[in-house]
Structures are given as structure tokens and as C-alpha cells.
Amino acid sequence: xxAPLQLEPKVKRPxxxxxxxxxxxPEVDRQRASRLAEVxxxxxxxxxxxxxxxxxxxxxKVCVCELVPLFDVSxxxxxxxxxxxxxxxxxxxxxxxxxAYYYVLPERLDDLTAWLG
Amino acid sequence: xxAPLQLEPKVKRPxxxxxxxxxxxPEVDRQRASRLAEVxxxxxxxxxxxxxxxxxxxxxKVCVCELVPLFDVSxxxxxxxxxxxxxxxxxxxxxxxxxAYYYVLPERLDDLTAWLG
DNA sequence: CCGCTGGATCGATAGCCTTCGATCCATGTC
DNA sequence: GACATGGATCGAAGGCTATCGATCCAGCGG
Numbered sequence: 001x002x003a004p005l006q007l008e009p010k011v012k013r014p015x016x017x018x019x020x021x022x023x024x025x026p027e028v029d030r031q032r033a034s035r036l037a038e039v040x041x042x043x044x045x046x047x048x049x050x051x052x053x054x055x056x057x058x059x060x061k062v063c064v065c066e067l068v069p070l071f072d073v074s075x076x077x078x079x080x081x082x083x084x085x086x087x088x089x090x091x092x093x094x095x096x097x098x099x100a101y102y103y104v105l106p107e108r109l110d111d112l113t114a115w116l117g
Numbered sequence: 118x119x120a121p122l123q124l125e126p127k128v129k130r131p132x133x134x135x136x137x138x139x140x141x142x143p144e145v146d147r148q149r150a151s152r153l154a155e156v157x158x159x160x161x162x163x164x165x166x167x168x169x170x171x172x173x174x175x176x177x178k179v180c181v182c183e184l185v186p187l188f189d190v191s192x193x194x195x196x197x198x199x200x201x202x203x204x205x206x207x208x209x210x211x212x213x214x215x216x217a218y219y220y221v222l223p224e225r226l227d228d229l230t231a232w233l234g
Numbered sequence: 235c236c237g238c239t240g241g242a243t244c245g246a247t248a249g250c251c252t253t254c255g256a257t258c259c260a261t262g263t264c
Numbered sequence: 265g266a267c268a269t270g271g272a273t274c275g276a277a278g279g280c281t282a283t284c285g286a287t288c289c290a291g292c293g294g
Contacts, residue, residue: 033163041161
């Protein structure tokens, strides 16, 4: 919003030790933070995290009909989670005949990994 | 919850190509997935991610009074985010005189990093 | 063409999550 | 003791999320 606009020091530091000597800046700009947070949020659900985990170790594509019985949620719920992962750019899918196959897009994960490392 | 209890194959596979040949298992157990997802969820907000970022590069402890002006949210809101990070075990705080200083607890981050790597 | 199947979508419900202003508390100054 | 300050907490408002059953749609089999 608007700057604090503080002309004179509101207080004479109560104690000899000042609260903080060096100024601290953000570092990761707001945009990158938003992108990273989006990825983290997509992983912020146990089911989605396990989905990504399964898809990661199966480097190939995995059929949804194999994923559904792994979790204690309904098929529409799982479909919803897969959509969230797709929207976040963490996975993609491909329809073959009657079935849908999902696979990981590692780039987005790498982004978060880089920040963490 | 209960097993599907499916005695006979519901269908004769419609197409020659079966939907999925190998069985897929979870891998990360539910408990670990929950712990990891908790960390990811804590990072799933741009402000919190930037907070962790600032605290990480400042290996030392940082005063809240330095953090507040970095973001366009009110002081109670920032306090709320710091609490979420504390609850997730990503940071801890220490009160010194009138001020509170926050610092990162790297272990939880390392947990997620290990899973990603 | 009819019926079945895998999977996505819809609509509703209930529980979180973010945000704020107001308030409270502990500490320190005068 | 009276007062200011940094920061946490409270309560409310509004938006987002997970979950489900019901439904829809596209392929395939017969």
C-alpha cells in the first residue's frame, strides 16, 4: 500500500540494544515467490504428494485406473486432485483409447528443488 | 475404506491393449506423505515462502520489526503467517526484551528437499 | 444401435485460510 | 504508576478447498 511515512523516530529505542542493526531485503522477488508457492501448494496435500511420488518412480505414464484404488477417496475426488496437479504444471495427461495416462513434468519440481537447495 | 470386493472381472478388457500392465504401489507411506505435505503447505503461500527465504539467507535471527515492513500486509496478518510457519516446525522464535526474533529450523526443509532430490 | 466402461465435470456442503481492525499483554521509559 | 511500544491473539468476513453423489461424455463391444 502506501509507505509508512514516518518522519521522526516514534520512540527513542527503549533499550540500549537496538532491535535490529542490518536491514533485510526480500531476495526472491514476488513473482518467483508466487510461482514457487504455487508448486508448494500443489504438493501441500498428502494425496497429491503421493500421486506425484508414484508418478515419479514410474517414469512412464500411469493409468488413472491404477491410481484410483491406491487411495481412500472417490474417483471424482482423485480426478480433482489430478486436475490440480495439472493446473500447477506438475503433471500432464494423455488419453489413449478409453484410458487416461498421467506423467510427471519434472521442470516445475526442479524449480522448487533449486530454491530449497 | 473397505476393499472393492470384486470377484469377477467386471468387463472383458475392451481393447487388446490392457489399460495397465504393472501394479503400482504408493512408496512414500501415508504418514511421511502427511508430514511432507504439511511442510509443503506451509510454503504454499508467497508471503510465507518469502519469509522463509529471508530467514534462510540471514542465518542469524531476524527481528519481526524488520519483517513487517517488507510485505504489504498488516502486522496481525504477518504474525499469523509466522505462527503457521512455527506450527509447521519450519521456524522458531525467541523473545528478547521487547522484540521477537525468528530463525529457520532447517531440518524440516531438509526432509522435503530429500524427497524432491 | 444399445449398453457398458473409464474418467471428467457439476452442484452442494462443510471445513479451512487469509485478511483485517480491535484488543490484549509484556516490557521498557519517564 | 502512567504511558508508549512490539507483537500476539480475538472475532468476523469472504474466498478457497476437499469431498461426495449424480451426471455427462467419449470409446469400445456386441
